[in-house]
Amino acid sequence: MTRKVVITGLGATTPIGGDVPTMWKNALKGVSGAHTLEDDWVAKYELPVHFAARCSTPALEVLSRVEAKRMDPSTQFGVIAAREAWADSGITEVDHDRLAVAFATGIGGVWTLLDAWDTLKEKGPRRVLPMTVPMLMPNGVAAAVSLDLGARAGAHTPVSACASGTEALHLGLDLIRSGKADVVMCGGAEAAIHPMPLAAFSSMQALSRRNDDPEHASRPYDLDRDGFVMGEGAGALVLEAEEHALARGARIYAELAGTSVTSDSYHITAPDPEGLGATRALKAAMFDGRIQAEDVVHVNAHATSTPVGDKPEYTALRAALGTHVDNVAVSATKSQMGHLLGASGAVEAVLTVLAVYERKAPLTINLENQDPEIPLDVVTSSRALPAGDIVALSNSFGFGGHNAVIAVRSV
């Protein structure tokens, strides 16, 4: 008998809200978190992209100065989201040897790494501070969360570019099902709004260049989409073995019914145009959760707003769900908060869980002329999800051909 895994705590810090209640209120209202960057480095380095979606609440408004000093900005976001999720779960006592962490990042401590390199060049090796290594390592966020919670059943860091956050949930589910842990703090964190990643993503033509209109730049499924908007932040979810949650009388948001990870083995960055890897991931997650296409009422799509990325996901959804795809309410929440890279899957998982729990789908904004090659039922105005037993899916795909899907079932 497979252990059932439920979600009992949610946390987030994002461009459309520094906590879950604010983010959720805005996600249902439809707001843009993208704004022109005021930093002097935009002009200094003549960056082709002048905007991004920064977290609406700066980390230093939440963490103490001393605490923040020892963390890369990505870890700061991760710890903020994890603390909110932990408090939200209401867990007061836990066997720390049965508490694990699966906290992802796509890039890791890029600010710390590049600041230290600048310091080395300008001031020499003596000025490169001793905390540099633990701050830049990609497992820094998982380690910090583990320290914060006293989690001693392993602290893991799945890294699969923009699929990382979703892969963390895949790992978390496995840890509980296989009996290695009873509770897992899962999540993803990213803080890469730095001139170098902006230049690098620009150079591969991945970012929108709608510099005169940042709020309308992220427009998944729109004919005029021209790339994604760089976002930042973190999402966190407390996964718990059902019997553990029931024993303490926990509020259960939903069941994490199934997850999957597949790899395209097609191209290092381009998605398989037929969406074959994504199709296999969708089918595998549904198989894992014993889900029929007809059970699915909502999808939080990966939908980054790139010209080449949005369509193969549609192809995959149609292949996996058949004609039932026409009855599914699809939300592309990156339209509001941009692309949080390795954090996106975790934040979108939080939104997917809330959609199932509250029976409401978050909005897709900026869809003015829907691409006729992507005839999905996109949620652009308030939409209630049906009563009864429902399932929602959330997709994430990453450079490297990583595909990860989670399936969330109502309880």
Add this chain to the structure above:
Amino acid sequence: MASNEEILAGLAEIVNEETGLAPESVEMDKSFTEDLDIDSISMMTIVVNAEEKFGVRIPDEEVKNLKTVGDAVSFIAGAQAA
């Protein structure tokens, strides 16, 4: 050249920045590890910041001899005088 009082005040500021300890708790007879609970990574950060602030070099092998705040103040004062 700074007076011992000025060095102490500057050091207290660095310690506060790194650890959040109140500057007035950084007193001459306080031990960095026993009294101020400063770990080795924080200590190295404080040393590096003190080097920049006071324009001196504190060799790595010297750091282990700086048990108290007073030890550090004396070393910095001596290094500035040298």
